[in-house]
Amino acid sequence: MLSIDLNCDMGEGFSVYSIGNDDQVMPFITSANVACGFHASDPSNMWKTVKLAARNGVGIGAHPSYPDLVGFGRRAMDATLDEISADVTFQIGALSAFCRREGVPLRHVKAHGAMYNKAVDALPVAKALAQAIKAVDAELVMVCLSNSAMVTAAKEVGVPYVEEVFADRAYTHEGKLVPRSREGAVLHDPDIIAQRVLKMVRDKTVISIDGAEIPLKADTICVHGDSAGAFEMIKAIRKTLEAGNVALKAFGK
Amino acid sequence: MLSIDLNCDMGEGFSVYSIGNDDQVMPFITSANVACGFHASDPSNMWKTVKLAARNGVGIGAHPSYPDLVGFGRRAMDATLDEISADVTFQIGALSAFCRREGVPLRHVKAHGAMYNKAVDALPVAKALAQAIKAVDAELVMVCLSNSAMVTAAKEVGVPYVEEVFADRAYTHEGKLVPRSREGAVLHDPDIIAQRVLKMVRDKTVISIDGAEIPLKADTICVHGDSAGAFEMIKAIRKTLEAGNVALKAFGK
């Protein structure tokens, strides 16, 4: 039976602030990318999120970022490779301690926001990320945007990886994400999105923005949980996948 | 042959700032309490400090604090036990990742500043600390002020611990530290201090501020490296201990 993973950013509250609907969304996903205090969250929120993920049997990953709480990690920073390496190491370690407390493994690492975007194109950054992951724990899985420098980096560094695709994003003819600034870059209809996801999993292809059927490797689907609409999308995807006999399962399980 | 451990706070720089003389002091101590970003340090400085400790074969410990960079962790905060527990877990984890990168064990945890002072007297805080340590890694050693609530907590929680004494501090008749505000609380003469330390190790006693010889358990001696005078003291202690046939050795080795 075919299976696929749904990953979602979780634990992005901070202090007294909450964002998203983690309690509601967690049961519907299979992998959680947990914020580590650099773009969002703090020790108490991290602990709470790890407990919630553990209770739901969801695979737990670190979601490291540039140190930019005020900008939610969305602002590119000219950090050196050594700084990125140190920052990622720190964040993986911090989260791993909560996993050890709760008796669940830390299983993957997915960069957040501006750091993710940088690693998509900049091989040296992607390699710094891959090396940090491997150096901390050689069994950690790196979540890489399909068809990006991240995949190259994971291969070169020799770190286990999965390729991720975005459920609600258009793809270019070359299998890259259409930039958000371009019209049609973001899809909104839950049913259309769910059908695209099913096709990605079953046929390993997607219809590009210019109408061609192109190959796309999808080990995990990135979904969002931070709005009512986003949650509807997750439910639609799950329903369509289950109807299509695709199992929802965390990668590596 | 008798042996004793010398522990010292290390890695308390931050950003472009340095403090102390880590490069100079590290070869003279046997255990380093490494700042974890809450009262001092940042990922890059933590990494550098772990490398330096590893090169010198020094035992590495986490030195967690309240979140108070501006106050260097010296200001008491009304944090809840859960917050303390989460903060300590986070910091141990963050440091442990640098240890894993460098292939050296994280071996102990010693609370910093106001958190240390709180745990000296407040058993619930000491137990929250002990529980966090044990929950992250049951082999981690808790560094406890001799004759304090920390020791009680370590025993009750069942976490390995060592008792520490201060080389340059006067003791009361009851074996407690004389508060810094009292005259004579801090000793300054390196030779007198060194002789006291030798006595603590050999006879397991100290002359209290009121002139009595009182029992004192010393598994590790806390020394400071943040001034020229402090460094002289470390050298005097080492010299006196070696002359007295006491080996300098990290605890647990």
Next chain:
Amino acid sequence: MLSIDLNCDMGEGFSVYSIGNDDQVMPFITSANVACGFHASDPSNMWKTVKLAARNGVGIGAHPSYPDLVGFGRRAMDATLDEISADVTFQIGALSAFCRREGVPLRHVKAHGAMYNKAVDALPVAKALAQAIKAVDAELVMVCLSNSAMVTAAKEVGVPYVEEVFADRAYTHEGKLVPRSREGAVLHDPDIIAQRVLKMVRDKTVISIDGAEIPLKADTICVHGDSAGAFEMIKAIRKTLEAGNVALKAFGK
């Protein structure tokens, strides 16, 4: 015609996080205590909040806190009087610049959370606060809990002040707030609360928790806007006051 001021904490979002319903609440209050980045908010959120207050003709005040974003300024800290003075000065200044940009005056200062609570009882802290306010701008009004050390401090230091009461809190026979831990400390029925407020303004008295009618000076009423229930309370208070021929007006106007 009698008049009274309604003050409310505003601008307590941070980064991408929002809290409360500032847009909705602002038109219903007459004074806004604007967070200054130490317990909540950041430069962009402060600017937005000052603009919103200015558009609504609401009196603007600084709402300084201990530096504790993670704890939302609710945790007491052993800061020195000089540190408190510096922190308050910094925060007043930062907010005042946004007021100058928007062409509106900064008119008052009300301490937040743990700093407020400290200044209620600890005269030296209350005086440090009063002195900082006066030193930055001698026309700034200090918002003081009625019947507290703050009032004493404002008088001794010679800073303009107003006395505030809480709409939804019970009072002791001595005119002090009943601690939240005690049953009956917090009132919930909007109509009862509104009637109490009207009585405070008209008769300058309140019925204490033990049933006596006691004097209470009320220059401004503290209300909350961070929940649906809180907003209902504000509306009930306004309606009752207006029906009772009490004008809603910022103090000092």
Next chain:
Amino acid sequence: MLSIDLNCDMGEGFSVYSIGNDDQVMPFITSANVACGFHASDPSNMWKTVKLAARNGVGIGAHPSYPDLVGFGRRAMDATLDEISADVTFQIGALSAFCRREGVPLRHVKAHGAMYNKAVDALPVAKALAQAIKAVDAELVMVCLSNSAMVTAAKEVGVPYVEEVFADRAYTHEGKLVPRSREGAVLHDPDIIAQRVLKMVRDKTVISIDGAEIPLKADTICVHGDSAGAFEMIKAIRKTLEAGNVALKAFGK
């Protein structure tokens, strides 16, 4: 009599950390660019620095930065123009409150590190900076790198400005700073540097890295105080200027 201003970054300590030798350097300069907590400093250090500058009769300026304590404000960040504007407003305001406390004017603003470098080339950033300065206080002077987008911005926005040159940096034929990465970009000999400065002030020219005498407008000379060598340089410059009958005087006095 000719006169010139010497400006220097001051107050770049943080928490318990100090950097530079402010006490020693302050009497030798005429303008201090005071860190405002975003790349260095905190309220207590800002207050101390303003007091020190006031005691020495030195002109006080704000030295705003991107929010990057860990990177000392040296890392470029993709902040929006509105974020830069808000950050600069906040920092000017915070510092101005300490000036008001000490009864001295805040007189200028000079961007720090990566923000400065950005404003050298990026006119929109330079204009955002100029607009923030003007909006807070129309009499504040913007310190602009001579021959850069900052000057254009100050003119277009209509904010008072001075042009600054670097004592120890080589200039291109076009009057731009030679990038630090190029050999010969930084000068080290205090006497040569002092003679260059005298020529800049007297002849309003400098010998470029390719040997030509080119025009250069110098209202203020940027010097550094963070090392023993830097302090020697300041003393050499002062001595040479005084011998050359050039008065040292803060701009705008």
